[in-house]
Amino acid sequence: MLNFTKIKIISIYFIFFLLTSFAILNFFSNEESLFNKKVNLGLDLQGGSYLLLEIDTKPLIKERLQDKVIQIKKYLKNNDFKFDSFEINENSINFNLKDDVENRFQKLFFSTKNNNINQYIDQYRTHQFDLLIENNNYTIYFSKYGLLTLNNAAVKQSIEIVRRRIDDLGTKEPTIIQRGEKRIVVELPGLKDPSRIKNLLGKTAQLNFRLVTDEENDFGSEKMISENGEEVIVNKKIIMSGENLVDAQPRLDNQSNKPMVSFTLDRYGAQKFGKVTTNNVGKRLAIVLDNKIISAPVIREAITGGSGTISGNFTFQDVTDLALLLRSGALPTPINIVEERTVGPDLGKDSIISGAISLVIGFLLVVLYMFYKYRLFGLIANVSLISNLSMLIGVLTILEATLTLPGIAGIILTVGMAVDANVLIFERIKEELKTEKSVIHAFDMGYSRAKITVLDANLTTLLATVILFFFGSGPVKGFAVTLGIGIVTTLFSAYFIARHLTSFYVLRNKESIKL
Amino acid sequence: MKYNFNFINYFKKFNYLSLILVSISLTFIIFKGLNYGIDFKGGTLIEIRLENKDIKVSDIRESLKRINLGDINVKNFGEESDFLIKIEKKLNNNETLITEIKETLDKDLNEEVNYRRVESVGPKVSAELLKSGIISIGLALLMMLFYIWFRFEWQFSLGSIIALFHDVIVTLGVFSILSIEINLSIVAAVLTIVGYSMNDTVVIYDRIRENLSKYNKLEINLIANLSVNETLSRTLITSVTTLLALFSIFILGGEILKGFSFAMIMGVIIGTYSSIFVASPVLKYLKVSYKTLEKKEEKIVP
Numbered sequence: 107m108l109n110f111t112k113i114k115i116i117s118i119y120f121i122f123f124l125l126t127s128f129a130i131l132n133f134f135s136n137e138e139s140l141f142n143k144k145v146n147l148g149l150d151l152q153g154g155s156y157l158l159l160e161i162d163t164k165p166l167i168k169e170r171l172q173d174k175v176i177q178i179k180k181y182l183k184n185n186d187f188k189f190d191s192f193e194i195n196e197n198s199i200n201f202n203l204k205d206d207v208e209n210r211f212q213k214l215f216f217s218t219k220n221n222n223i224n225q226y227i228d229q230y231r232t233h234q235f236d237l238l239i240e241n242n243n244y245t246i247y248f249s250k251y252g253l254l255t256l257n258n259a260a261v262k263q264s265i266e267i268v269r270r271r272i273d274d275l276g277t278k279e280p281t282i283i284q285r286g287e288k289r290i291v292v293e294l295p296g297l298k299d300p301s302r303i304k305n306l307l308g309k310t311a312q313l314n315f316r317l318v319t320d321e322e323n324d325f326g327s328e329k330m331i332s333e334n335g336e337e338v339i340v341n342k343k344i345i346m347s348g349e350n351l352v353d354a355q356p357r358l359d360n361q362s363n364k365p366m367v368s369f370t371l372d373r374y375g376a377q378k379f380g381k382v383t384t385n386n387v388g389k390r391l392a393i394v395l396d397n398k399i400i401s402a403p404v405i406r407e408a409i410t411g412g413s414g415t416i417s418g419n420f421t422f423q424d425v426t427d428l429a430l431l432l433r434s435g436a437l438p439t440p441i442n443i444v445e446e447r448t449v450g451p452d453l454g455k456d457s458i459i460s461g462a463i464s465l466v467i468g469f470l471l472v473v474l475y476m477f478y479k480y481r482l483f484g485l486i487a488n489v490s491l492i493s494n495l496s497m498l499i500g501v502l503t504i505l506e507a508t509l510t511l512p513g514i515a516g517i518i519l520t521v522g523m524a525v526d527a528n529v530l531i532f533e534r535i536k537e538e539l540k541t542e543k544s545v546i547h548a549f550d551m552g553y554s555r556a557k558i559t560v561l562d563a564n565l566t567t568l569l570a571t572v573i574l575f576f577f578g579s580g581p582v583k584g585f586a587v588t589l590g591i592g593i594v595t596t597l598f599s600a601y602f603i604a605r606h607l608t609s610f611y612v613l614r615n616k617e618s619i620k621l
Numbered sequence: 622m623k624y625n626f627n628f629i630n631y632f633k634k635f636n637y638l639s640l641i642l643v644s645i646s647l648t649f650i651i652f653k654g655l656n657y658g659i660d661f662k663g664g665t666l667i668e669i670r671l672e673n674k675d676i677k678v679s680d681i682r683e684s685l686k687r688i689n690l691g692d693i694n695v696k697n698f699g700e701e702s703d704f705l706i707k708i709e710k711k712l713n714n715n716e717t718l719i720t721e722i723k724e725t726l727d728k729d730l731n732e733e734v735n736y737r738r739v740e741s742v743g744p745k746v747s748a749e750l751l752k753s754g755i756i757s758i759g760l761a762l763l764m765m766l767f768y769i770w771f772r773f774e775w776q777f778s779l780g781s782i783i784a785l786f787h788d789v790i791v792t793l794g795v796f797s798i799l800s801i802e803i804n805l806s807i808v809a810a811v812l813t814i815v816g817y818s819m820n821d822t823v824v825i826y827d828r829i830r831e832n833l834s835k836y837n838k839l840e841i842n843l844i845a846n847l848s849v850n851e852t853l854s855r856t857l858i859t860s861v862t863t864l865l866a867l868f869s870i871f872i873l874g875g876e877i878l879k880g881f882s883f884a885m886i887m888g889v890i891i892g893t894y895s896s897i898f899v900a901s902p903v904l905k906y907l908k909v910s911y912k913t914l915e916k917k918e919e920k921i922v923p
Contacts, residue, residue, distance in 0.1 A: 522866030
């Protein structure tokens with residue numbers, strides 16, 4: 107095990123220098139360089155905010171079922187089904203069908219071609235809805251994949267809206283990614299107080315314009331409280347919704363000097379808005395945001411220019427936020443903040459300093475102890491430890507891994523445990539030296555006999571870190587990454603670098619070796 | 622250094638000691654329970670630093686009592702004017718809670734408080750984190766079991782798992798007795814302990830296996846004793862270097878890593894103890910002898 111071919115030596119040191127040079131890259135900031143790679147600092151070290159959002163699909167499911175009602179009723183009529191007791195529940199639509207039409211309905215409901223009522227999802231080879239029939243009572247509900255499709259679309263759209271809202275605030279380098287089925291991770295480096303963002307994300311911002319009415323109509327109406335506490339009856343028919351908005355800006359009213367939001371509509375919106383305002387001059391228009399009236403002005407004249415204003419009891423902050431929400435669009439469904447972690451910049455700095463100090467001290471203690479225990483071979487173990495560390499940082503740099511405080515702890519722990527491989531080998535060599543006359547042979551045997559033990563011992567720790575990587579969350583993942591990579595670089599430095607240095611020394615000083 | 626302790630005389634006594642330790646730990650874990658942090662229980666944690674050195678824990682508590690927060694826990698954290706506030710109240714929607722707390726504190730303490738850390742975990746997420754924590758530790762134990770089974774014989778696999786359970790239970794027992802908070806980083810520590818303790822056990826088992834085939838007339842207890850002695854020097858040196866690194870984190874690494882490094886220190890000590898005094902003697906009860914190895918060879922070469 108002490109013989110190295112030239113190619114082997116060259117490749118060992120090539121790998122070492124390559125990784126080390128990547129490690130050194132961290133200390134230079136060269137934006138233009140081809141290898142502009144760096145270890146990123148986690149939010150716990152650089153300060154910032156982490157938010158975990160979860161979309162609530164319940165309202166969306168109900169909404170979609172509601173949308174389906176008219177369509178289903180029409181469909182039943184068109185196909186000569188006689189129905190009664192039609193109702194919508196949280197998750198399903200229920201109705202009774204007269205006569206024995208079970209088979210006919212099923213056939214139609216689950217047809218795979220041009221099925222408008224129950225869309226066929228090619229991707230999952232299944233329909234959007236499932237059907238349950240009990241004694242002429244029919245229940246229509248979302249199938250498993252129907253729900254999944256609904257859910258995925260909602261998450262994707264939510265991510266887009268969340269991104270627009272956050273970008274609009276001008277936060278630096280936000281990360282917004284999906285996690286799992288229903289969750290969105292938002293990372294905002296450098297943000298000290300996420301309360302404004304939380305506030306903005308907490309609103310779905312579904313805006314619609316509806317007429318205030320006294321008359322009965324097909325769509326029904328509902329009682330709502332206006333912005334000044336007055337009870338008004340609002341038509342359920344939506345004239346126009348926020349989707350038709352192309353821009354919204356905070357403004358100050360020229361006359362009253364009160365803050366307001368001015369908005370611009372797209373062509374379709376402008377046409378519709380123009381038509382409705384022309385036909386309803388003198389009536390009141392309710393501007394409804396998330397089912398609350400924010401303003402219900404009287405239509406004084408037709409608005410055909412495709413732009414308008416919303417004024418009410420607003421502060422300037424209110425209109426700024428409202429304009430931002432309207433610009434970025436509505437969330438398809440409400441979002442809850444289920445986890446929040448914010449670290450201030452000074453704590454991050456303190457953590458870096460204390461992490462670095464404990465790394466240096468821990469390193470020195472281990473190095474001194476190894477030198478005390480093994481003298482010259484301790485030095486070899488220490489050289490291998492240093493190269494181990496620089497390779498570890500090099501690999502982290504290449505992967506552009508995120509360094510967290512637990513990650514630093516992982517590096518320090520690597521320092522403590524990395525020497526184990528060399529200790530195992532040196533102890534084995536000592537034993538071999540007792541029975542073996544030839545020094546070189548003893549070293550050779552020591553290395554080869556300890557090999558399996560070293561491998562076994564390190565693989566067990568590696569297994570634990572792999573599990574930690576897959577199940578751990580946030581900063582803890584950083585720990586698994588550094589410790590795991592640390593084990594690999596440890597094996598490399600013990601079995602290649604330290605072994606080569608040992609062989610280099612042993613082969614030249616055959617007579618005077620003491621361990 | 623050459624060691625020649627006669628561990629056999631102590632094996633039995635230490636077996637009783639281990640049994641007692643495990644029973645005490647289990648009793649505490651079951652009856653006193655573990656002190657879960659907000660990661661696993663849900664709630665809000667706020668770390669603040671104040672300019673005014675005269676403000677005491679009681680002032681902060683008084684201030685927070687004015688808003689209805691339910692169970693609150695305020696304590697000094699590291700430096701004199703650093704405080705940690707823990708609020709157990711579980712809110713599904715905490716959008717305004719933290720703002721409200723901040724406003725109240727700023728007003729009552731009469732200064733612009735430096736909020737160093739704010740963490741809030743909802744009940745659903747905390748339940749999931751606890752679940753994945755338990756699963757990951759369980760999975761780690763299972764993988765170790767199979768790894769040793771694959772590399773050694775089943776008796777060794779069982780022996781090492783007994784030692785691992787011993788380590789995990791006693792470490793958690795100490796946490797229960799001392800009411801130390803269990804959070805995500807403690808789970809990381811326990812997993813690392815599992816890896817470390819396994820590492821130690823594997824080294825000794827490797828030697829036991831080697832000695833079993835070398836001295837096939839000796840009974841397992843003597844072999845275990847010999848193997849433990851032969852590897853003792855390595856066991857101690859590695860424990861020392863690991864502990865040096867860990868103490869460095871514990872003392873200098875700041876408050877956030879205190880719990881983690883303490884758990885690791887405990888774990889390294891318990892893990893080292895268990896590989897000598899649990900994993901090795903337990904092989905006798907599992908009736909390991911040189912025949913155990915032979916059987917395997919027969920199987921391979923029929």
